[in-house]
Amino acid sequence: MFGPSRYISWVRKFYGHVPYDLGTSGIPNVSWGEMSAGATLPPIDDTSGYGKLVAGIARHNDVPASEVIPALGTAQALHLAYTAVLSPGDEVLLEHPVYEPLVRIGEGVGAVIRTYERRADEGFRVDPERIAAQMTPRTRLIVVTNLHNPTGVRVPDETLRELAKIAEAHSAYLLVDEVYAPFDDLPEDGIFRRSARKLGPNVMAVSSLTKCYGLGTYRVGWMLAPEHLIAEAEATTIATVGHLPLSHAHLGVTALEAVGSLAKRAKALLVGKRELAEQWVSQFPRARWSAPKDGLFGLVTIDGADNLLPRIETNIREHGVLVGPGSFFGIPNGFRLSWATLPAEEFKKGLERLEPLVAG
Missing domain, CATH: 3.90.1150.10 (Aspartate Aminotransferase, domain 1)
Incomplete structure (x- = not known):
């Protein structure tokens, strides 16, 4: 529950x-008129919107379309990521301080929640050795927010690579919630080239346009992951909502086309x-x-x-x-x-x- x-x-x-x-x-929040610059949505029954949304997310994150599944914001993307990897009784290693929904989603899918400290006297950095010491045969997922919620501290790519290797040694995955990650250099060309997904074969990343670009109400989110986990996430989507609304796909395509101008606004x-x-x-x-x-x-x-x-x-x-x-x-x-x-x-x-x- x-x-x-x-x-x-x-x-x-x-x-x-x-x-x-x-x-x-x-x-x-940005208004539709400001965001769309007069663009009109295609007919509501134009099903090509689904494929265009996947392609747009892939282009925005500079990853293959086969590693993308759309979601209703980062919250649903986190749920897809958890269910793609975890079975009841599996362990999740979460940071502390922690964004509470990360805990609730894990509990809801039957996982055992364990934590590692991001200490104030260390600048809230992530310590790979501390995490490695807490890994067990039942650990399936290490979770990091980047930028860290609530401190705003960035995790360097080198640290994320270390965590991916630690996870790989235990047949586990690293999940990075990178919804705030673009803030050091918001992409005015619309392409976020530094997704953590590209840091290792067992790295998953979730994000959305909700935080950086003033599109919180649009719920344009995604999970990036290896292809076999995308298939698992698709099964979750089908079992819970059947498919995302076609209108959501069309809105998402328009929003992704506007990311460059929205980055300047932010x-x-x-x-x-x-x-x-x-x-x-x-x-x-x-x-x-x-x-x-x-x-x-x-x-x-x-x-x-x-x-x-x-x-x-x-x-x-x-x-x-x-x-x-x-x-x-x-x-x-x-x-x-x-x-x-x-x-x-x-x-x-x-x-x-x-x-x-x-x-x-």
Whole structure:
């Protein structure tokens, strides 16, 4: 059974209902008119859209079409990846801090969840030796988010290759959730050439257009994997939804054609705001943060603090500022701070209203 995701349930209560949103972890939504530049969708019964979507995803990620299966966002892509590899009782090694749905999906397919630490005093890096020491004969999947959710820290390709080799030695797979990975160099030519799928034969990658490009409501996602796992994922799709909507395929094709212009938009929306966040955190002696180089969020922790969730909810009511509570990621004395949503001047106002949470 799939247990409830406490984080997603909490998000639905507050996101979109506060004046200062410093919690949303994706580029603000783009309108259809802005995204499509006047393009018209083909007839709704044009079934060539399915093949065009696969080809578009393959082109965007610079991989063969035979290694692609579309999905409804990264969330469904993760489910496809888990079900393609895991049987009940198999073990999954997840990072900590962790994005809660990664846990819930694993539990829902009957896997045993184990964790490896990404430690604050090590800059939240991934330590291959630590992971290797935790592998067992039942480990089938090592999972990494890149950029790390909630810290925003990038995992170098060299580390991912090491993890793939560790997994291979145990007949296991490495799964990389790379939905935030393009943020260090958003591809203005529309091609993301650095997918982790290309780092090893046993590497799977999941992603979507939801976070980097302002297309969260479109749910254009995918899994990249070896061909035999694509076949397993197709079986899951057939068993659960039959097939994805044809309208979704047509929207996805149009969205992928617009990625270059959407990348330029995203870059313009982010200019200078990470630096504002860093300057703000540095004012508070008890505050630490993950100092990500790329992306649109980082993890702020308060030395000596208890669970910040009640104070975060008080701050929402009294000051209208939303952040992502660290308790939902396994870091109760912290919060995920995002600079995605607001213009720079409004972001600064939101930071000012957030000071009682950090200074109190």
